[in-house]
Amino acid sequence: MNKIKQKPVIYIAVLTAFVLCAYQTKTIVDPPNDPVFNNLDQTVSPGADFFMYANGGWIKRNPIPPAYSSWGIGNVVQEEIRDRLKKINESALKANAAKGTGTQKIGDFYFTGLDSAGIEKMGISPLQEQLNIIDQAKDEHDILNAAALLTTTGTRNFIGSRVGQDDKNSSKMMVQLGQTGLGLPNRDYYFKTDARTTRIRNDYTTKYLPTMLALSGWDEQKAAVGAKSAYNIEKFLADSSRKLEDLRDPYKNYHKISVAGLNRITPGIDWDDLFTKLQFKAVDSVIVGQPEYYKAVDKALKTFTIDDWKAYLRLKLITSYAAYLNNAIAEENFRFSGKVLRGQKEQLPRWKRVLDTENGLMGELLGQLFVQEYFPERSKIRYVAMVEAIRQSYREHIQKLDWMSPETKQKALAKLNAIHPKVGYPDIWKDFSTLNISRDSYAGNVIQARHWSYMINVNKLGKPVNHQEWNMSPQTYNANYSPSNNEITLPAAQFLIPGIKDDEVDDAVTYGYVAASTIGHEITHGFDDEGRQYDIKGNLKAWWTPQDSVKFTQRAQMLVNQFNSYVVLDSLHVNGKATLGENIADLGGIVLGLDAFKKTQQYKDGKKINGLTPLQRFFLGYSLGWLGHERDEVLANQILTDVHSPGFLRVNGPFTDVPEFYKAFNIKKGDKMWLDPDKRVKIW
Ligand SMILES: [Zn+2]
Structure with missing residues (x-):
């Protein structure tokens, strides 16, 4: 739980200028x-x-x-x-450094990032393994497996798991489960009726989601249906998500539950199996922030069809990697996340x-x-x-x-x-x-x-x-x-x-x-x-x-x-x-x-x-x-x-x-x- 003093996130400071003396001042400035x-x-x-x-x-x-x-x-x-940073990356690019060194990793990462022709040619193929797992799902168990795979490769979906300190025993690391799974910035975006929020929500449902599905290879009709399904799942989860201010009470967001207890609360989820897929070893109990959210997930798994879930997970995957894929996908992602949500007029140059x-x-x-x-x-x-x-x-x-x-x-x-x-x-x-x-x-x-x-x-x-x-x-x-x-x-x-x-x-x-x-x-x-x-x-x-x-x-x-x-x-x-x-x-x-x-x-x-x-x-x-x-x-x-x-x-x-x-x-x-x-x- 970090308390960020929020400012725009930045990189390294140009601190050559910092000459040290005690606290006493110094020059009277013009x-x-x-x-x-x-x-x-x-x-x-x-x-x-x-x-x-x-x-x-x-x-x-x-x-x-x-x-x-x-x-x-x-x-x-x-x-x-x-x-x-650019200078460091450019010299790493030319360094021809030995495999496994930091310089090689920096140089190669920068190389692939700037290689727009290569990125264009590959399209969504870097995601093929995950897409196959989603597409082959036949039942709820397969959906949970696919969700776990996405989680382990950094795509947030309806499972919000991580390892963190136990709030009541700070020397112990525990599995923590929290509410998550939405595509809009938070739960309020699904329900607020003011003009600004309504405009964003309409764009999300009628433009952004269907376009992303179409760009992932689905035909227009399938994309339109899939976008509705995915949105309905998100709205269902949003309805059981706590408001911003309700996430700030540490006692109300702390529920230590055994895995057996968790299996009882959410009978449709086999947590032992899911934790194995999530690569957690020897879990006996977990800390659940918002138990009602996981009850909603359990209910949603029964309420929505396997096709609904496939559309939802596909969208989670494509949107989470959109910025690193071909231009059409990256541009549509920027149109919504940059322009509509944040008011940016144009993209930053690729190198930035x-x-x-x-x-x-x-x-x-x-x-x-x-x-x-x-x-x-x-x-x-x-x-x-x-x-x-x-x-x-x-x-x-x-x-x-x-x-x-x-x-x-x-x-x-x-x-x-x-x-x-x-x-x-x-x-x-x-x-x-x-x-x-x-x-x-x-x-x-x-x-x-x-x-x-x-x-x-x-x-x-x-x-x-x-x-x-x-x-x-x-x-x-x-x-x-x-x-x-x-x-x-x-x-x-x-x-x-x-x-x-x-x-x-x-x-x-x-x-x-x-x-x-x-x-x-x-x-x-x-x-x-x-x-x-x-x-x-x-x-x-x-x-x-x-x-x-x-x-x-x-x-x-x-x-x-x-x-x-x-x-x-x-x-x-x-x-x-x-x-x-x-x-x-x-x-x-x-x-x-x-x-x-x-x-x-x-x-x-x-x-x-x-x-x-x-x-x-x-x-x-x-x-x-x-x-x-x-x-x-x-x-x-x-x-x-x-x-x-x-x-x-x-x-x-x-x-x-x-x-x-x-x-x-x-x-x-x-x-x-x-x-x-x-x-x-x-x-x-
Ligand atoms: Zn602060």
């Missing part, structure tokens, strides 16, 4: 090089719309390019990283798409080559120290809380002290030696890599938890907190501010950008409405006094109400309950980062830089983390499927709860950014 001054839109008053005041200048100068659905600081870093795919499948193989050059040990030391500054700030906050009992405080402090930071890049890299990549076929390589990754996960069953493993590559522009491990992961790329050397960035901006928006945010996840339910060892276990839990929940409810009131697009408003954990983490990150910043010399000196006070620059530094804008399609999608609030509200929302913000920008009653003091939320 306006053209100032990482925050230059983004301002001074025609907007900070009290009217702080996000646009902070970032509007940049947004006006940087419209969203046609091939993108959003454009912001993450994308700018991503472009730089891709350029460098190939790099993105390669990075997703073999991220650490590329990451190793990058950090050697771009993230020196001294950078790691610097940011580990910044984690400690935030940890200290959090200690002081907990000690001063007026609503928490000494008993709970003691345990909270112990949990805080135990949070393990992973900074920059892994100490031990993933071993890719058993991954087989060749120059035969692009889709074939993706199948190989997905199967390899599937087996890595499956083989964790029955083994001790590997605490050295990273769940993100160092070139990822993101970060997370893992409740089961009580740890934060901060990849190297996340520290980068494009276009400026690290030692030229003043502390105010760095404390806003890194300490508050990333480190403070992730640490606070250990104490958000979900994370707080896990103890020091990462186990789901009540450690709060009941009174303290009630007081926490009352404060959290104020934040739910605050975010429920934000209307984003059309009639769509933020889902305060679904986004609560992220909003708590944002608010926590800001107040912790702010108090850590107050200990620096820059804050104490109070000198202005380019007309901005240290306090102002701190808030602008935090806003820089959310610099960017997105298309309406993305916003609408995000509201329905994402537990993060839209970027502008991750700034404008929590700032209205922070007293220093009012002081820094002289916000007055009557301003849009004003929130009455009794409505301001303070949790941590």
Whole structure:
């Protein structure tokens, strides 16, 4: 269970620029090089719309390019990283490296990805083995076998299995079963009746699904019938799927069930046999997130015909590999997933798409080559120290809380002290030696890599938890907190501010950008409405006094109400309950980062830089983390499927709860950014 601080995913950071010194600043920057001054839109008053005041200048100068659905600081870093990845791939391509080496795998993967003539010629033949298994199915048992085969080669279908830590015994790896199986982004897309969702659903059922079946070789009539069947199965499963906000209660999504018990709940599924096909060994019990979903699967297996299921599985397979197949299939896939769902106007150039795919499948193989050059040990030391500054700030906050009992405080402090930071890049890299990549076929390589990754996960069953493993590559522009491990992961790329050397960035901006928006945010996840339910060892276990839990929940409810009131697009408003954990983490990150910043010399000196006070620059530094804008399609999608609030509200929302913000920008009653003091939320 990861708590992603969502930003566009990126590759490796250009970190040559990071020269290490302690925290003290440094150069006073000129306006053209100032990482925050230059983004301002001074025609907007900070009290009217702080996000646009902070970032509007940049947004006006940087419209969203046609091939993108959003454009912001993450994308700018991503472009730089891709350029460098390209150079590594191009030299691997020419290297003629020995079979089995990392260079050979990178070079051959890139070769097949760029070989559009070869891809065109092969059509859907790389999927022939899976297609045969689906086509030969005669009964429900065969359908389950086909679904298992698809799962092991990385095609998601109605079986949602994986190996992960037991929420109540974090040292044990268990088979986990969760709801899945849909083709639209989530269950709401099957039922919502607003114009935007209806338009997407109509396109999906009448254009996208039948076209994909036809492109897979079915005649028009068979494709039209098959599309209806597949959609009906998805809608049936969607009807038994939980809503976004209902997936956030860890107790309600935890059901430890023996395999015998599972067989009783779903008599139409032979789980012993299915687990064998899924390559799980010696399973006696599993954790089921949503038992009612598997009851629905069991019912669906009896309700729908074998032909219905064949169409469903065929579509799952074709759509999951569409981006790596011939042009007609790849284009139709982009038309729906890129244009209709996300508002992109055109596809990214092929080389960028190939790099993105390669990075997703073999991220650490590329990451190793990058950090050697771009993230020196001294950078790691610097940011580990910044984690400690935030940890200290959090200690002081907990000690001063007026609503928490000494008993709970003691345990909270112990949990805080135990949070393990992973900074920059892994100490031990993933071993890719058993991954087989060749120059035969692009889709074939993706199948190989997905199967390899599937087996890595499956083989964790029955083994001790590997605490050295990273769940993100160092070139990822993101970060997370893992409740089961009580740890934060901060990849190297996340520290980068494009276009400026690290030692030229003043502390105010760095404390806003890194300490508050990333480190403070992730640490606070250990104490958000979900994370707080896990103890020091990462186990789901009540450690709060009941009174303290009630007081926490009352404060959290104020934040739910605050975010429920934000209307984003059309009639769509933020889902305060679904986004609560992220909003708590944002608010926590800001107040912790702010108090850590107050200990620096820059804050104490109070000198202005380019007309901005240290306090102002701190808030602008935090806003820089959310610099960017997105298309309406993305916003609408995000509201329905994402537990993060839209970027502008991750700034404008929590700032209205922070007293220093009012002081820094002289916000007055009557301003849009004003929130009455009794409505301001303070949790941590
Ligand atoms: Zn988060």
